[in-house]
Amino acid sequence: MQSHFHQLLFHVHKERPLVYIFFPILTHVPSFVKHAVDHASCPIVAGTPDVMKAAFTKEQDFFGTRNIRYLDPALSFSEPVRMKRRLFEVFGELLGVTEDESDFAADEGLRALERFDLDVQARGRAILEQVEAEDRLAILLIGRPYHLDPGLHHGIPDEFQLQGYPILTIRSIPKDETWLARFFARDLASGRSQSPLDINDVWPENYSANSAMKVWATKFAARHPNVVLLDLSSFKCGHDAPTYGIIDRIVEQSALPHLALHDIDANKPGGSIKIRVKTYVHSLKLQQERLEVVARKKAELGPLVGRSALERAQVHASRLVARTSALATQDARQLLSSLRKVAPYLPAVAKWAGTEGLSMLPALSEQAQAGLRRWLAPSPDQRREIERAEAPAPERDMGNIVQLRSRGSKAQVASTGASVNA
Numbered sequence: 001m002q003s004h005f006h007q008l009l010f011h012v013h014k015e016r017p018l019v020y021i022f023f024p025i026l027t028h029v030p031s032f033v034k035h036a037v038d039h040a041s042c043p044i045v046a047g048t049p050d051v052m053k054a055a056f057t058k059e060q061d062f063f064g065t066r067n068i069r070y071l072d073p074a075l076s077f078s079e080p081v082r083m084k085r086r087l088f089e090v091f092g093e094l095l096g097v098t099e100d101e102s103d104f105a106a107d108e109g110l111r112a113l114e115r116f117d118l119d120v121q122a123r124g125r126a127i128l129e130q131v132e133a134e135d136r137l138a139i140l141l142i143g144r145p146y147h148l149d150p151g152l153h154h155g156i157p158d159e160f161q162l163q164g165y166p167i168l169t170i171r172s173i174p175k176d177e178t179w180l181a182r183f184f185a186r187d188l189a190s191g192r193s194q195s196p197l198d199i200n201d202v203w204p205e206n207y208s209a210n211s212a213m214k215v216w217a218t219k220f221a222a223r224h225p226n227v228v229l230l231d232l233s234s235f236k237c238g239h240d241a242p243t244y245g246i247i248d249r250i251v252e253q254s255a256l257p258h259l260a261l262h263d264i265d266a267n268k269p270g271g272s273i274k275i276r277v278k279t280y281v282h283s284l285k286l287q288q289e290r291l292e293v294v295a296r297k298k299a300e301l302g303p304l305v306g307r308s309a310l311e312r313a314q315v316h317a318s319r320l321v322a323r324t325s326a327l328a329t330q331d332a333r334q335l336l337s338s339l340r341k342v343a344p345y346l347p348a349v350a351k352w353a354g355t356e357g358l359s360m361l362p363a364l365s366e367q368a369q370a371g372l373r374r375w376l377a378p379s380p381d382q383r384r385e386i387e388r389a390e391a392p393a394p395e396r397d398m399g400n401i402v403q404l405r406s407r408g409s410k411a412q413v414a415s416t417g418a419s420v421n422a
């Protein structure tokens with residue numbers, strides 16, 4: 001950062017005189033991660049504007065001697081209303097604008113930021129769709145926003161691009177939840193995550209915006225077959241420290257190819273970085289081959305898998321029909337045989353249940369007994385039939401009946417002309 005300031009003050013200013021340098025202290029930055037505890041910036045990054053001011057004013061005021069005004073207000077994207085107020089306080093008088101005009105400009109700025117994000121995501125989506133269609137790999141760079149600076153990423157992403165691997169950043173991954181749902185379907189179905197942009201399943205106490213975004217990006221890469229990771233960290237990063245274990249676990253469980261280059265500013269990494277880039281490229285080639293083999297197998301087996309699924313469904317259906325008819329026949333047969341066994345006893349059982357049976361069930365509640373009595377009580381018609389059946393048969397006068405023939409299957413009764421089975 002000091003080099004950039006040096007460049008501005010000692011070179012750019014000579015060619016194009018500067019009036020203001022605006023370098024805000026961003027305490028909270030925009031974040032897409034949902035259900036996070038907070039969206040705080042790294043305090044070292046947030047404090048850098050003050051550090052720069054101190055560095056260039058301590059011995060001599062390099063801004064004042066060049067008539068440059070240094071503006072470093074503290075701003076929070078988590079509190080847009082206060083942020084707009086603060087911007088008006090800083091710029092209202094300098095630019096000669098009213099508060100409404102200042103607020104309008106701030107809203108336009110936020111909208112432009114949103115449009116920019118959507119544009120970057122559209123480009124990221126195009127890359128992802130291309131590598132999916134061509135069974136290739138893309139490298140997702142997980143780092144801090146300052147790793148976009150070539151002075152801080154040491155040209156590492158460029159090395160990979162030269163080898164033919166497109167580079168994605170956390171910001172360029174689409175954040176459209178409908179699009180992401182196919183990668184996070186299991187997490188959502190199991191209730192592990194409330195949203196595809198949620199990281200509480202792996203890190204519930206996340207308050208650092210950029211660290212949380214790194215963890216989310218790792219989760220995404222672990223679920224996308226064409227994405228591998230490049231994890232950059234410049235120093236002994238206090239904010240990265242709690243994410244190391246989480247990222248390692250995700251990488252281990254998903255067998256995600258992963259190159260972590262940490263402390264890249266702690267020494268002169270030029271040569272060793274090149275060796276590690278080559279090693280990673282070699283392992284990526286193997287991964288690419290695996291991807292191609294899987295794609296070929298899918299293409300070959302796809303129709304077969306579809307056919308065998310259909311055949312399996314037919315077999316299951318015919319088994320189900322056979323089983324159902326066997327059960328129906330068997331059940332019907334068993335029911336008939338049971339009925340045959342109990343049928344002769346039914347009248348006696350009914351009589352017993354109606355008279356003595358109930359008295360043997362003292363455990364039944366009054367209500368149950370009443371219900372059972374109602375159920376067993378015959379209707380008026382049934383009662384009449386029962387009474388008729390139980391009435392003693394009238395004595396018959398058999399005196400005028402003459403048996404004419406008793407041999408054979410029929411006996412004829414001459415006096416009545418009726419015939420009965422003998």
Ligand code: SF4
Nearest residue numbers: 042044235237238239
């Ligand atoms: S290395 Fe980590 S702690 Fe240091 S400035 Fe970067 S994000 Fe902050």
